[in-house]
Amino acid sequence: xxxITQDFGTLYYPKSALVFYQTTxxxxxxxxxxxxxxxxxMPVNAHPLTIREANRLxxxxxxxNEEKEPLLKPQGIxxxxxxxxxxxxxTVIWFTKAMQRELYFTQSLGIPKGRASVPPMLWVxxxxxxxxxxxxxxxxxxxxxxxxxxxxxxxxxxxSVCMGTVDIRIKKTASLEEFTHAWEGFFxxxxxxxxxxxxxxxxxxxxxxxxxxITTGKAFPMEVLTRSxxxxxxxxx
Numbered sequence: 193x194x195x196i197t198q199d200f201g202t203l204y205y206p207k208s209a210l211v212f213y214q215t216t217x218x219x220x221x222x223x224x225x226x227x228x229x230x231x232x233x234m235p236v237n238a239h240p241l242t243i244r245e246a247n248r249l250x251x252x253x254x255x256x257n258e259e260k261e262p263l264l265k266p267q268g269i270x271x272x273x274x275x276x277x278x279x280x281x282x283t284v285i286w287f288t289k290a291m292q293r294e295l296y297f298t299q300s301l302g303i304p305k306g307r308a309s310v311p312p313m314l315w316v317x318x319x320x321x322x323x324x325x326x327x328x329x330x331x332x333x334x335x336x337x338x339x340x341x342x343x344x345x346x347x348x349x350x351x352s353v354c355m356g357t358v359d360i361r362i363k364k365t366a367s368l369e370e371f372t373h374a375w376e377g378f379f380x381x382x383x384x385x386x387x388x389x390x391x392x393x394x395x396x397x398x399x400x401x402x403x404x405x406i407t408t409g410k411a412f413p414m415e416v417l418t419r420s421x422x423x424x425x426x427x428x429x
Contacts, residue, residue, distance in 0.1 A: 308405040335425035341393035345384035
């Protein structure tokens with residue numbers, strides 16, 4: 193007979209067992225008993241679950257959960273651009289300062305592609321979707337910072353972005369920095385095509401604004417922004 197146990201993969205052996213006891217009645221009380229396992233897999237040495245054993249169990253469960261659903265971890269010291277991070281839902285809120293961006297437009301809009309100045313922005317994203325807002329200045333926002341509507345096509349009135357046919361692929365092991373960089377790329381590297389349901393997010397004609405900014409290279413005119421009814425604190429709830 194041949195020993196083929198090496199072909200079974202990783203073998204796990206029983207090391208301990210927990211038994212939960214609970215009283216009946218209105219005010220239920222719970223008691224946990226810990227058992228060691230002997231070499232035959234039989235429970236022995238029953239005793240109350242200790243704090244050390246409970247901490248060891250919690251650590252093992254946390255590690256197993258992270259391996260199943262990897263969290264977004266920063267590559268080093270977290271950037272000051274990150275405003276809020278919910279690791280359980282993989283939701284990130286960050287901001288970017290005013291800058292020049294390469295923009296793309298569908299032919300139907302009649303706007304040439306090119307570099308244009310965009311205002312400071314607030315980004316809210318998880319693995320499934322993105323919302324964007326404009327900010328009044330380059331300073332790091334606080335909870336009370338008032339948000340403005342993002343002055344772009346393809347954005348709903350609530351700030352959520354219609355990504356159209358963009359193939360959104362973010363690897364499960366992505367770091368926090370890779371995650372935010374990927375979403376900014378998805379947004380600016382896709383083609384802006386239309387105002388959703390006729391909603392115009394700014395005080396002037398959206399087509400004329402971006403056509404002018406690309407043609408002249410001027411700074412984004414902050415006075416055209418319209419205020420939303422939200423603050424950063426509202427977004428963080």
